Amino acid sequence: MIRPPSRLGRTIQMIILILMGVIALYPIYFTILASGRPGQSLYTLNLAGMFFPTTWTWDNFRAMLVQSPFPLWVFNSLKVASATTVLSIVVVTSAAFAFSRFSFRGRSFGLILMLGLQAYPGLLSLSAITMILTAFQLYGKHTGLVLAYTTGTLVFSTWNLKGYFDTIPIDLEEAGMIDGCGPVQSFLLIALPLARPALAITALLGFLSGWSDFVFASALVPAPDSMKLAVPALYGLSNSLSTPWGQFAAGFIIVVIPTIILFLWLQRYLEAGLTLGGVKG
Amino acid sequence: MVGWSGRRKALTILAFTLPTILGLLIFNIYPLVLNTYTSFTNNNKFHPNPDCTAGLNGVLVPYCWPFFAGAPKGLGVPFKIIEPIYANYQTIMGGLITQPGILSLLTIIACLVPVFLASQLDKRFERQLIRTIPSSVVWLTGILLALLLLWLFGLSAWNKMIDSGDFMAVMARTVLFVVLRVPITFVLGLMLALIVNSPGLPGKTFWRVVLFVPWAASSVAILTSLVWQFFFREQGTINQLLNLAFGFKGPVWLNDSNYAFAIIILVDVWYSYPFFMIAILGALSSISNDVYEAAEIDGANYWQELTGITLPMIRPAILPAIVLTSITAFQMFGTVWAITQGGPTKGAGVPGSTEFVMVYAYKQIFQLGNYGTATAFATIIFIVLFTATLYSLRVTQLTKGATA
Numbered sequence: 309m310i311r312p313p314s315r316l317g318r319t320i321q322m323i324i325l326i327l328m329g330v331i332a333l334y335p336i337y338f339t340i341l342a343s344g345r346p347g348q349s350l351y352t353l354n355l356a357g358m359f360f361p362t363t364w365t366w367d368n369f370r371a372m373l374v375q376s377p378f379p380l381w382v383f384n385s386l387k388v389a390s391a392t393t394v395l396s397i398v399v400v401t402s403a404a405f406a407f408s409r410f411s412f413r414g415r416s417f418g419l420i421l422m423l424g425l426q427a428y429p430g431l432l433s434l435s436a437i438t439m440i441l442t443a444f445q446l447y448g449k450h451t452g453l454v455l456a457y458t459t460g461t462l463v464f465s466t467w468n469l470k471g472y473f474d475t476i477p478i479d480l481e482e483a484g485m486i487d488g489c490g491p492v493q494s495f496l497l498i499a500l501p502l503a504r505p506a507l508a509i510t511a512l513l514g515f516l517s518g519w520s521d522f523v524f525a526s527a528l529v530p531a532p533d534s535m536k537l538a539v540p541a542l543y544g545l546s547n548s549l550s551t552p553w554g555q556f557a558a559g560f561i562i563v564v565i566p567t568i569i570l571f572l573w574l575q576r577y578l579e580a581g582l583t584l585g586g587v588k589g
Numbered sequence: 590m591v592g593w594s595g596r597r598k599a600l601t602i603l604a605f606t607l608p609t610i611l612g613l614l615i616f617n618i619y620p621l622v623l624n625t626y627t628s629f630t631n632n633n634k635f636h637p638n639p640d641c642t643a644g645l646n647g648v649l650v651p652y653c654w655p656f657f658a659g660a661p662k663g664l665g666v667p668f669k670i671i672e673p674i675y676a677n678y679q680t681i682m683g684g685l686i687t688q689p690g691i692l693s694l695l696t697i698i699a700c701l702v703p704v705f706l707a708s709q710l711d712k713r714f715e716r717q718l719i720r721t722i723p724s725s726v727v728w729l730t731g732i733l734l735a736l737l738l739l740w741l742f743g744l745s746a747w748n749k750m751i752d753s754g755d756f757m758a759v760m761a762r763t764v765l766f767v768v769l770r771v772p773i774t775f776v777l778g779l780m781l782a783l784i785v786n787s788p789g790l791p792g793k794t795f796w797r798v799v800l801f802v803p804w805a806a807s808s809v810a811i812l813t814s815l816v817w818q819f820f821f822r823e824q825g826t827i828n829q830l831l832n833l834a835f836g837f838k839g840p841v842w843l844n845d846s847n848y849a850f851a852i853i854i855l856v857d858v859w860y861s862y863p864f865f866m867i868a869i870l871g872a873l874s875s876i877s878n879d880v881y882e883a884a885e886i887d888g889a890n891y892w893q894e895l896t897g898i899t900l901p902m903i904r905p906a907i908l909p910a911i912v913l914t915s916i917t918a919f920q921m922f923g924t925v926w927a928i929t930q931g932g933p934t935k936g937a938g939v940p941g942s943t944e945f946v947m948v949y950a951y952k953q954i955f956q957l958g959n960y961g962t963a964t965a966f967a968t969i970i971f972i973v974l975f976t977a978t979l980y981s982l983r984v985t986q987l988t989k990g991a992t993a
Contacts, residue, residue: 311788311885312787312788312789313787318790321784321787321790324780324781324784325781325784325785325796325800328781328800329796329799329800331859332799332800332802332803332859333799333802335806335813335816335817335820336802336806336816338816338820338826339816358826358829358830398608399608399609399612400609402604402605402606402608402609403605403606403608403609405605406602406605406606407606410598410601410602410605412598412599412602418606420982422613423978423982424975424978424979425613425617425618425621426617426978427971427974427975427977427978428617428620428621428971428974428975429920429947429970429974431920431922431947431950431951432620432624432947432950432967432970432971433616433617433620433621433624434620434954435620435624435954435955435960435963435964436619436620436623436624437616437620439623439650439651439652440615440619440620440651442651442652443651443652443654455612455615455616456616458612459612459613459615459616459617460616462609462612462613466609491601492601495605516808520808520809522811522923522926523922523923523951527955539809539811539812542812543811543812543815543927546815553819556815560812560815560816563809563812564806564809564812564813567805567806567808567809568802568805568806571804571805571808572798572801572802572805575798575801575805575867
């Protein structure tokens with residue numbers, strides 16, 4: 309494995325890579341093509357039209373951005389995702405700091421319990437969450453969604469951030485304490501600035517959990533149209549026969565491509581914590 | 590932290606962790622408790638409302654809490670704890686305890702005995718100084734033998750098991766899905782990782798990013814899967830391509846049980862092979878070149894290096910990934926929901942042929958309103974997943990050191 313492969317070997321490798329690369333990208337590429345096709349021509353494709361933009365129109369984007377409530381859905385999603393980001397940073401950093409820096413009874417039990425609770429899939433607790441949000445009059449409101457998403461990211465992010473805090477030497481904080489810092493000050497002024505890279509992951513995961521979710525968003529905010537989030541609303545669009553598929557494709561591009569880019573950016577951070585990433589499910 | 594203790598310390602810790610504790614209490618622990626309680630009642634769409642004076646309703650069901658405004662005033666008979674108390678579990682699991690259910694399950698387990706034997710044999714051979722039979726031969730023989738047995742005896746047993754009740758049907762299909770998906774994903778991920786990692790490959794970073802895209806797309810699996818669903822429609826891209834390129838009229842893919850199952854596996858493999866690829870790439874980079882150099886001096890070929898060095902060396906890093914990905918695959922929802930919604934149907938009231946556990950639970954709760962039986966199902970699934978998670982924690986040693 310230290311020698312470069314033979315010429316034949318390299319050719320086979322390149323063929324496999326190109327084939328898998330095409331398969332990896334084609335669904336996305338196909339959607340880009342579809343978003344530029346005039347409304348009815350989707351089913352009357354020629355072979356070339358499946359791979360190259362033979363015709364291009366902005367009609368689908370115009371229809372989505374001007375004539376439909378789609379911009380509102382994207383705005384709702386952005387709102388919920390941003391609120392989730394902020395809330396999860398506040399909640400997660402403080403908990404992770406406590407689990408990393410303080411020793412108290414039930415600490416390791418709490419950490420394990422969190423992972424165990426994570427084994428109960430959110431989908432199964434959804435009916436109970438619906439009831440309790442109804443009781444608090446948060447059902448059908450974005451606030452309820454934000455609370456649910458924040459708890460959803462809690463376990464993974466707390467573990468992740470606690471791991472990061474553990475790697476920061478405690479000496480700095482001890483020096484701070486000698487200078488008269490309390491635990492809150494040492495948290496806010498010393499540990500947090502040092503944990504900035506890990507905070508970025510926490511923030512990004514919080515944002516993605518609010519931005520990309522389907523199950524909670526469709527069950528907890530089912531109506532009205534103006535309150536819906538982008539992902540479930542787009543899913544609903546694709547099922548309604550009155551919407552041309554090209555318009556769905558245009559919406560798909562606007563929602564999915566930024567998500568993919570965010571994820572690609574996140575990749576290098578995720579690699580380290582990849583095995584932990586599986587716990588998130 | 591040194592130098593402070595007592596009530597002040599307790600209060601500080603509480604302040605730091607209170608939001609987390611509250612969140613877990615409301616959104617994780619409470620649903621768990623309420624679901625377990627509901628699983629002992631006959632709560633369904635005909636008995637949706639609680640009788641707040643009976644049982645634990647007043648404490649557990651939000652509709653009974655005093656500050657709750659605008660409660661739906663009960664129509665019909667309120668739900669109550671059923672007799673016998675385990676009736677919902679009996680409804681769900683009952684088929685398993687009947688004679689054909691147990692028999693078919695045992696038959697299938699018996700068919701897998703060769704694989705178990707192979708692993709034991711392999712362990713014994715491992716202890717010998719000079720291996721007479723290579724590990725791959727032992728494993729392959731075991732697996733082929735098991736497949737032969739499954740083909741001879743397993744198929745009829747499988748059908749009997751599917752017929753013996755919802756739980757068995759859903760569980761068996763989900764396990765089959767996981768058992769097929771994870772190895773395919775692993776082999777594909779391993780192959781791509783080895784290629785991307787091979788020395789002197791042009792554009793290494795480029796391929797890494799390109800091949801990673803499906804996993805990024807999996808975060809919005811519900812939408813991306815709609816594109817795949819479009820590919821496999823009767824008038825979809827695949828059939829168009831078949832028609833234009835070969836003049837061949839393709840089948841209605843998603844109306845056929847086996848095709849639909851295969852398509853779900855295909856799409857889910859597409860989503861998840863980058864996970865393995867990245868994990869294996871990480872593990873590969875930790876193997877020192879010296880080992881390979883030594884092997885090459887000894888005249889080892891590529892295959893011997895792969896099975897003798899690479900696979901054993903990446904094993905500790907890959908095992909957690911396999912366990913965790915199995916748990917994730919078991920809970921897969923979005924892909925199926927967008928492509929088949931659990932169909933094609935097998936008839937009214939019987940789970941469809943791609944109705945895996947999460948899809949089944951979702952349908953039972955949100956479409957059919959069978960809260961009682963659905964929560965019983967959820968409780969069993971929780972026990973399964975909880976056990977799997979604890980096992981994965983032991984295997985992965987994630988918590989080792991972290992909680993010390």
